[in-house]
Amino acid sequence: MSPIALGVEFEDPVLERSVRAGLNAIEAQLRAAVDSEDEFVAGAARHLVDAGGKRFRPMVTMLAAQFADPSRPEIVPSAVVCELTHLATLYHDDVMDEAPVRRGAESANARWDNTVAILTGDFLFSRASNILADLGPYAVRLQARTFERLVTGQIRETVGPRPGIDPIDHYLAVLGDKTGSLIATAAEFGAHYAGAAPDIVESLRTFGEQIGVAFQLSDDILDIASESAESGKTPGTDLREGIATLPALYALRGTDEADRRLRNLVGRALPDDAEHAEALRLLRSSAAMDEARATLRDYAAMARETLQTLPDVPARAAFATLTQIVIARTG
Template sequence: MAAVALTVDFADPALESAVRSRLDETEAALRTACDSDDDMVDGAAHHLVDAGGKRFRPLVTILSSHFGDPDRAEIVPAAVVCELTHLATLYHDDVMDEAPVRRGAPSANQRWTNTVAILTGDFLFSRASNILADLGPFAVRLQAQTFERLVIGQIHETVGVAAGDDPILHYLSVLADKTGSLIATAAEFGAHYAGADPTVIDALRRFGEQIGVAFQLSDDILDIASESDESGKTPGTDLREGIATLPVLYALRSDDPAEARLRALIARPITDDAEHAEALTLLRASDGMREARQTLRDYADAARHTLAGLPDVPARAALETLTAVVIERTG
């Protein structure tokens, strides 16, 4: 089993060693949680685990545990629950999005069928629930509340913005539910099971949601700004599929006559290769892109402000660095 690559540089060697060890434990436990005696289920359940991933949520859980006692036995299972939940939602998302590729490999729905992909996601949810039962009522309740937000976020994204509502506020609310809520829970799990002070737990939960939204916004920007597959998919995929992410929403709101051609292009899915390339070029230089980058910085600044109120321990510096990484990855 390959070690999990850390997405943040540590100034404290002892913290780095401890976090790396816990991440390796989490990775081993995650793979065990996906095991099944049924070969078909086993292969489908391990499909996305084997494809890799940043393990961002377990990293947040483990770093948050360093505001208390990071050696407590519940921390690794809690980190596994968060990653299993995340993986399960990816199986479901790929069916809803009809995505052919996930993490550089054929998606489960492409390799098998939509039905198998949906049921595999359900299987992973069941394995997460089994672990939660051992963690106790607090974990079960927090997971239920988080799952509610995940589902509501998906419903709001699917139905779309209501007439008269602000599309940008609607989009940011969807990100808070679909992405921010689980990362907030990852932070809360780590701090809670480490026995951290309640005020620290509350701050880390707020940080988790803020950095979660920032992380998704950085993916949105990368999908447009990157010249490579750095975001995990072909650049401009959202644009081609007519998915209005934040840079597009800002550009559509603009009334600048100089951007009329851009608005005409991005108001619909773009299937023509030449128009797709033109739209990408125009969007990269647009005010909408600049506004999206500023919104990303605003969320990151809010996350930094939240961290500033936490005890000055090495884990706080690591979380500050993690926040900077989220910004820097967009260039």
């Protein structure tokens, strides 16, 4: 079978045809949704769509829909809403992070400026809202709650953990809001609009959040472990900016005297190229990376347990394969 998205291979040909047809329809509607009569607006809005991406959220929607009737007409536009929302947050994130690269291409804020990037993100949110209006109150309410979590997660990340809150617990909660919530919604949209039973919808929503956090943790690890820009960003971007992802947080929590230099480096911004390279080298070989990988495996294990509550259909096996790939991609 030919791979879809993250290298997932489906053993069931009927499942593969259904998911592939859905993803093709989503891609077409996504490109239509970012189009505009204004040439500049259209170009800015297409920038990240044209850069590619894994289309992880649309695939989750299509797989979740397989637990009932994947041909229902609301499924594809609901997936487009999730992908538009995701793309909009990327434009805003790049401004906040001052990121020069996204998905291997020049970021919108680097190509144009921060104002254009922010307004382009807002434009995509507006297009998502237009589609939501046709889907009805259920979709509008779910999107509003999801957007609340996205914003809350960003605020919590910006402010940092409050006194008495463990930084690692805080970070994992932020990931649940910033990444897990939208993937959970992608799964809920697919299952709900396919007509799945409420308990199946809830299990898929839970799985979506768990695999979403695992997916972000794998990106965090890959960002440190990779020698190239496999994650779609410049390796070690967060480290350079002094943003502590899970590997750095585990390093900061350590007490081994041999790791004092590592703690000194990852506890601050690293504009100096030599210090940045040193921090990457030390972190890659540290126990903190092993701890981060163990946490990733824990979330993947929770996701697999949730899958066991679902009917034994080909889509469940595909989700199980996807869970394994999320771990395997970190090496």
